[in-house]
Amino acid sequence: MSLLHFFKKQLQSLSTKHHQDSSMQSLSHDLTANFKHIQSLFSYAPDFTYKSFMSKSGSHCMLLFLDNLVDQEKLNNQILKPLQYDINQVNKDAIPFDRIEEKNKISDLENALLTGNSVLLEEGQTNALIFSTQNFPLRSISEPKTESTLKGSQQGFIESIGKNIALIRRYLPNRQLMIKSYSVGKRAPTQVALIFLHDVANPEIIAEVEDRIQQIQVDSIINTGELIEYIEDHPSSVFPQILQTERPDAVASHLLQGRFAILVDHSPYSLVAPMTFFNFFSVIDDYSNRWMTTTFFRFLRYWGFFIATSLPAFYIATLTFSYEILPVDLLFSIGESRIQVPFHPLIEALIMEVSSVTINIASARLTAPVGQTVGIVGGVILGQAAVQAGIVSNIMVIVIAITTLSTFIIPNTDVSSSVQIIRFPMMIIASLFGFTGISIGYMIIAALIINMESFGVSFGNPVSPIHLHEWKDLMIRFPNWKIHERPVSADTVQAQRDGNSRQSGDQ
Amino acid sequence: MQKYAYNQISLMQYIFLLYKTQLGIGVFTLPRIVAEDVGHDGWISILLGYMLSNIVSILVIKLMEKHPDQTLYEILPCFFGKWVGNLINIILILFTLIGASIVIFGIISIVQVWSMPKSHQFVLMLLFLVPVYLVTKQGVRNMSNYAQFVFLFTMWQPLLIMSTIYDAEILNFLPIFSEGIPHVLEGVRGTLFSFMGFEMSFFLYPFLKDKKHAIRGVIIANTLCLNILLSVTLICFSKFSQEEILDFIWPTLNLLKTIQTPVLERLEIPFLSFYLPVVLISVVTYLYISLLGITTLTKKSNHIPYLWIVLLAWTILSIFYTPSINTLGIVSDWWTEASIYIVFYFSVFLWGYSLIYHRWQKRGLG
Numbered sequence: 001m002s003l004l005h006f007f008k009k010q011l012q013s014l015s016t017k018h019h020q021d022s023s024m025q026s027l028s029h030d031l032t033a034n035f036k037h038i039q040s041l042f043s044y045a046p047d048f049t050y051k052s053f054m055s056k057s058g059s060h061c062m063l064l065f066l067d068n069l070v071d072q073e074k075l076n077n078q079i080l081k082p083l084q085y086d087i088n089q090v091n092k093d094a095i096p097f098d099r100i101e102e103k104n105k106i107s108d109l110e111n112a113l114l115t116g117n118s119v120l121l122e123e124g125q126t127n128a129l130i131f132s133t134q135n136f137p138l139r140s141i142s143e144p145k146t147e148s149t150l151k152g153s154q155q156g157f158i159e160s161i162g163k164n165i166a167l168i169r170r171y172l173p174n175r176q177l178m179i180k181s182y183s184v185g186k187r188a189p190t191q192v193a194l195i196f197l198h199d200v201a202n203p204e205i206i207a208e209v210e211d212r213i214q215q216i217q218v219d220s221i222i223n224t225g226e227l228i229e230y231i232e233d234h235p236s237s238v239f240p241q242i243l244q245t246e247r248p249d250a251v252a253s254h255l256l257q258g259r260f261a262i263l264v265d266h267s268p269y270s271l272v273a274p275m276t277f278f279n280f281f282s283v284i285d286d287y288s289n290r291w292m293t294t295t296f297f298r299f300l301r302y303w304g305f306f307i308a309t310s311l312p313a314f315y316i317a318t319l320t321f322s323y324e325i326l327p328v329d330l331l332f333s334i335g336e337s338r339i340q341v342p343f344h345p346l347i348e349a350l351i352m353e354v355s356s357v358t359i360n361i362a363s364a365r366l367t368a369p370v371g372q373t374v375g376i377v378g379g380v381i382l383g384q385a386a387v388q389a390g391i392v393s394n395i396m397v398i399v400i401a402i403t404t405l406s407t408f409i410i411p412n413t414d415v416s417s418s419v420q421i422i423r424f425p426m427m428i429i430a431s432l433f434g435f436t437g438i439s440i441g442y443m444i445i446a447a448l449i450i451n452m453e454s455f456g457v458s459f460g461n462p463v464s465p466i467h468l469h470e471w472k473d474l475m476i477r478f479p480n481w482k483i484h485e486r487p488v489s490a491d492t493v494q495a496q497r498d499g500n501s502r503q504s505g506d507q
Numbered sequence: 508m509q510k511y512a513y514n515q516i517s518l519m520q521y522i523f524l525l526y527k528t529q530l531g532i533g534v535f536t537l538p539r540i541v542a543e544d545v546g547h548d549g550w551i552s553i554l555l556g557y558m559l560s561n562i563v564s565i566l567v568i569k570l571m572e573k574h575p576d577q578t579l580y581e582i583l584p585c586f587f588g589k590w591v592g593n594l595i596n597i598i599l600i601l602f603t604l605i606g607a608s609i610v611i612f613g614i615i616s617i618v619q620v621w622s623m624p625k626s627h628q629f630v631l632m633l634l635f636l637v638p639v640y641l642v643t644k645q646g647v648r649n650m651s652n653y654a655q656f657v658f659l660f661t662m663w664q665p666l667l668i669m670s671t672i673y674d675a676e677i678l679n680f681l682p683i684f685s686e687g688i689p690h691v692l693e694g695v696r697g698t699l700f701s702f703m704g705f706e707m708s709f710f711l712y713p714f715l716k717d718k719k720h721a722i723r724g725v726i727i728a729n730t731l732c733l734n735i736l737l738s739v740t741l742i743c744f745s746k747f748s749q750e751e752i753l754d755f756i757w758p759t760l761n762l763l764k765t766i767q768t769p770v771l772e773r774l775e776i777p778f779l780s781f782y783l784p785v786v787l788i789s790v791v792t793y794l795y796i797s798l799l800g801i802t803t804l805t806k807k808s809n810h811i812p813y814l815w816i817v818l819l820a821w822t823i824l825s826i827f828y829t830p831s832i833n834t835l836g837i838v839s840d841w842w843t844e845a846s847i848y849i850v851f852y853f854s855v856f857l858w859g860y861s862l863i864y865h866r867w868q869k870r871g872l873g
Contacts, residue, residue: 321622321623322622322773322776322777324772324773324776325771325772325773325774325776325777326770326771326772327767327769327770327771327772330770433623433626433631433634434622434623434780435622435776435777435779435780435781436618436622436623436631436634436780436783437634438780439780439781439783439784440634440635440637440638440783442660442784443638443783443784443787444637444638444641446653446656446657446660446784447638447641447642447653448641450642450645450649450652450653450656451641451645451649458652460652460656463655463656463659464652464653464655464656464659465517465519465520465651465652465655466519466520466523466655466659
């Protein structure tokens with residue numbers, strides 16, 4: 001047994017050693033040997049392409065690259081043409097190309113090729129030149145799909161981290177905008193960038209995030225959503241603690257408030273933290289609408305949250321336990337609509353609620369024309385037929401419809417999905433304990449929110465603990481020139497946001 | 508000795524935690540109790556009870572100012588030596604624990620009577636213990652955050668009570684001092700149960716960040732509490748005759764029963780349900796303070812094992828023993844009696860003792 005183990009270990013160390021050897025090797029003077037070596041690393045890569053040519057100075061050169069990852073035009077016009085016809089020496093300074101590196105480790109060259117660079121080998125040289133010729137298949141910048149806006153900018157992030165950083169920088173051309181870059185993932189390293197305003201964001205929070213990002217040990221990060229699970233404080237909570245947005249203007253606004261953002265290469269979403277529960281109820285459009293309108297909208301959103309979590313629960317509680325709180329006339333009209341329905345209100349609500357959530361989830365993945373059909377068949381026809389068949393009551397259909405609509409008034413999709421989940425336990429607890437159950441249900445939700453901390457900031461800020469001056473941007477949005485401080489919930493080192501823009505004289 | 512620094516609370520958190528601890532099931536019964544003890548002059552007794560609580564609160568804070576980083580549990584062994592000090596500590600632990608138990612069993616019985624007559628006490632106990640556990644396990648800061656949330660969540664309730672003020676009868680209050688001032692003074696005793704909770708500053712003071720304003724904090728909390736108690740009593744007295752109030756066990760709920768709107772009637776049922784958070788805050792605070800005492804005595808740092816023991820004990824007790832309303836009344840009378848000795852007499856004594864103790868120590872050092 002132990003002998004076998006020993007051999008296995010030997011074998012393992014041998015194979016890793018061999019692997020290490022082949023990739024840690026440096027280039028030799030022999031061009032053909034170098035090329036053979038690299039080609040052996042890419043033996044099953046049909047897109048591995050090379051061009052062998054004589055430079056004007058007369059030395060034998062080889063240009064290696066992965067097809068379709070590089071810009072062919074740059075390759076031809078800025079590398080091959082000058083080398084073959086214009087310049088007499090092959091070195092970094094002579095070639096008219098903006099980004100050239102010199103490397104001699106085979107492993108470096110391998111990585112460079114895999115990320116879209118081209119490699120130039122020359123006879124008799126132990127250094128290879130690496131040209132940044134990346135040209136990934138990318139879509140152009142388009143308007144954000146999930147966060148459409150009426151008045152804001154129509155640019156959304158795309159799948160390239162470089163372009164995304166440029167989009168943010170356009171809003172914040174400031175020296176203090178710091179971008180720290182990490183590579184996460186062992187097998188397929190993904191570039192992750194942590195962005196913050198150096199003189200505003202709290203250095204302790206930044207250090208904590210940095211630590212969490214560096215601790216990640218994973219094959220690869222495909223999307224920002226995956227990254228969230230590795231760095232958030234409470235992965236088992238229903239509520240999102242980190243905002244995902246695809247709007248550069250939203251990110252810029254949050255950065256100015258003292259939060260930090262994380263961009264992941266290949267993902268059109270950016271992460272923003274530390275967020276509090278109440279931050280999820282405001283959107284960037286709020287600041288460009290008139291403040292009274294925004295205030296009204298915000299009240300509606302909080303009301304929507306309340307209705308979406310508990311309207312079916314209230315209905316069930318009233319019908320099962322406390323029908324005496326309804327005036328007799330109202331009670332009669334509800335009774336009349338329920339007269340044919342054979343089920344307990346909870347069953348009735350569950351039937352409707354499950355179908356409504358099903359339609360909702362189904363239509364999110366369908367193309368627009370099919371989605372409409374699903375909406376009409378699922379919502380209108382099914383609802384009407386269910387009432388006529390006497391399976392559910394009219395009033396229950398109204399209750400569920402209002403609940404569903406209220407779910408969508410919550411601007412953040414993560415929060416509205418968690419509300420959809422919370423609704424079910426609320427209905428069950430209401431059917432067991434009536435209003436007492438609903439009250440306890442809310443207490444549990446509140447306790448869970450209050451017990452949470454996101455990057456050292458209480459998730460219940462600014463309502464519990466109360467920070468009164470932050471209420472200027474809670475339900476009532478004060479005019480922008482009245483909000484002088486950055487939010488406490490962002491825990492910034494620089495609290496003042498602006499000066500006095502409107503002197504009292506000119507009103 | 509900054510061992511409470513990690514869990515510091517701001518003045519606002521301190522005020523709301525005290526205020527919400529004070530408000531408990533006392534609000535429901537107070538109008539009847541003062542009507543029984545004093546009659547229609549009862550509201551004056553409440554005012555006097557308020558003043559008394561304020562005086563004692565100030566003494567408590569003055570005492571605590573000399574020991575800013577210690578709770579009462581740590582001060583007592585210093586004052587009286589290990590044995591006597593710890594004996595008093597055990598009495599305090601029992602006092603707070605019984606306080607918490609009275610409140611939770613009391614609210615269960617009220618809920619049973621008013622909205623859930625068919626549910627067994629045990630089931631309701633299990634239900635209520637979930638939020639109690641969630642809040643208590645996290646310590647003082649989250650408890651006070653929670654108190655703030657409850658304050659905001661229940662802000663509509665005082666307004667609802669105020670809205671019952673239509674057709675009030677001023678003549679109900681006349682003549683003032685009809686049965687003499689001594690009679691009014693005697694009634695103060697009964698009102699103290701409703702103000703109970705300010706003595707938590709004995710234990711919460713070390714957690715307070717801004718210790719300069721502690722006295723202001725306690726007085727604000729007392730005043731907020733007085734505001735509710737006095738307005739409830741005044742409205743009850745102005746709407747019901749004295750004979751009527753004596754018939755009600757919980758006059759405040761009967762008061763709400765009179766509201767009728769086009770959409771909702773019998774508002775006392777939702778009111779009672781949404782008053783639960785307020786009551787459970789009292790449970791949580793008393794419970795936590797007694798657990799704090801136990802951890803101090805046993806020199807442990809984690810209170811959660813003890814929390815589980817208490818919750819388990821309550822659950823088991825609720826299966827086998829259902830206290831009647833009368834029993835609860837008698838027990839809470841005893842508790843009030845004990846609290847008068849422990850909170851009022853003892854704090855005054857302690858304050859005097861501390862003056863002598865510090866003088867004596869100074870002399871000893873000199």
